[in-house]
Amino acid sequence: MDGMIRHGLWIFGAAALALGGAVVVRAQTSERSVWSGVYTAEQAExxxxxxxxxxxxxxxxxxxxxxxxxxxxxxxxxxxxxxTSAGDLFSRIKTTMPLSAPGSLSGRTVADIEAYVFQANAFPAGTLPLPPSQPMAAGIKIVPKPAG
Ligand code: HEC
Structure with missing residues (x-):
């Protein structure tokens, strides 16, 4: 009985490890950057x-x-x-700007302004808006333009 439980736990552990590995691979392949079109032209307007x-x-x-x-x-x-990430820049703006009234802007307005800043830096627009919160924008990396 004891042996069976231990065996069962081992299988469970191995399955969890395999699953964890799959999640890591997926996160890497689906990583987005500011060069993938992470805001809309309307949002930047x-x-x-x-x-x-x-x-x-x-x-x-x-x-x-x-x-x-x-x-x-x-x-x-x-x-x-x-x-850094779009999430990092989002929180910098959200929590410290405008310097005269930090924290006064809604998440949506901050995301709109960040989209405008991205447009001004020649990052391409796309079909989905930049999300209005730090965690949702954390997966969007700010990196130099990829070659090619
Ligand atoms: C009253 C003047 C003032 C206003 C208004 C203001 N800022 Fe700033 N901002 C500053 C100053 C001064 C700094 C540098 C010192 C600091 O970081 O606090 C700064 C720093 C920043 C930085 C960091 C830049 C870097 O490269 O590290 C960002 C991003 C930024 N501001 C965005 C904004 C945005 C977006 C708005 C409008 C929502 C805004 N600021 C409004 C004065 C201002």
Missing amino acids: RGKVAYAENCAACHGDTLAGIDVAPALVGGGFLNNWNN
Whole structure:
């Protein structure tokens, strides 16, 4: 009896391991980056309006930065965020910006603004909107443009 239970547990453990392996493989093959089309053009349009209202006074109309407010486009910005995720940038904006009223924007507005920032950085638009929460956007990597 004892032996059978142990045997059963062993089989269960092996099955769980195999399943875990399958999940890891799937996560890797389905990994998305900002180059896979992770926002919609319509969302970026809304984001442009919200950016003008909430961000442009400090970061500039062209996102080029003013004084201490850094640029949100170009090499320096992309370098700062290299190998992070859309989720990381989402929480940075959601929790610390606008600097004058952190946390005042809804998740949807933050996602719209992030879509506009992505568009300004020449990331391609796609068919699905950027999701309005940190965990949902965590799987979207910010990486340099893949070759080819
Ligand atoms: C009152 C001025 C002000 C406003 C308004 C403002 N920011 Fe900022 N922002 C700053 C300053 C100053 C910094 C750098 C210091 C810091 O990180 O707090 C910054 C930093 C950032 C960073 C980090 C950039 C990097 O490369 O690390 C992001 C992203 C950002 N802001 C996005 C936004 C967005 C999006 C909005 C509008 C929702 C916004 N900010 C509104 C002043 C502002």
